[in-house]
Amino acid sequence: MESTRVVPRSSGATQFCIGRMVTRFGLLTVGATRGLRAAKARIEELSESWPGDYVVFLRNTGRVVAKASSEFQTG
Numbered sequence: 001m002e003s004t005r006v007v008p009r010s011s012g013a014t015q016f017c018i019g020r021m022v023t024r025f026g027l028l029t030v031g032a033t034r035g036l037r038a039a040k041a042r043i044e045e046l047s048e049s050w051p052g053d054y055v056v057f058l059r060n061t062g063r064v065v066a067k068a069s070s071e072f073q074t075g
Helices: 036-049
Strands: 016-021 027-033 053-058 064-069
Touching: 016 036, 027 036, 036 053, 036 064
Parallel strands: none
Antiparallel strands: 016 027, 016 053, 053 064
């Protein structure tokens, strides 16, 4: 994951958006929270059932503030 900025949808109150990387530069927004701690917890939950690369970004600036990565494992 090289991209560290996301184009914001709109400005407003601070909101932490959760996105799943679907291509090297493509992002699917899968949720939002009001707190960074809640957003980090949510990407941990998501990565357990839907492995992949996730980012948390500020909705009003597009700045990425957290990343997580998981891969599907068998065994």
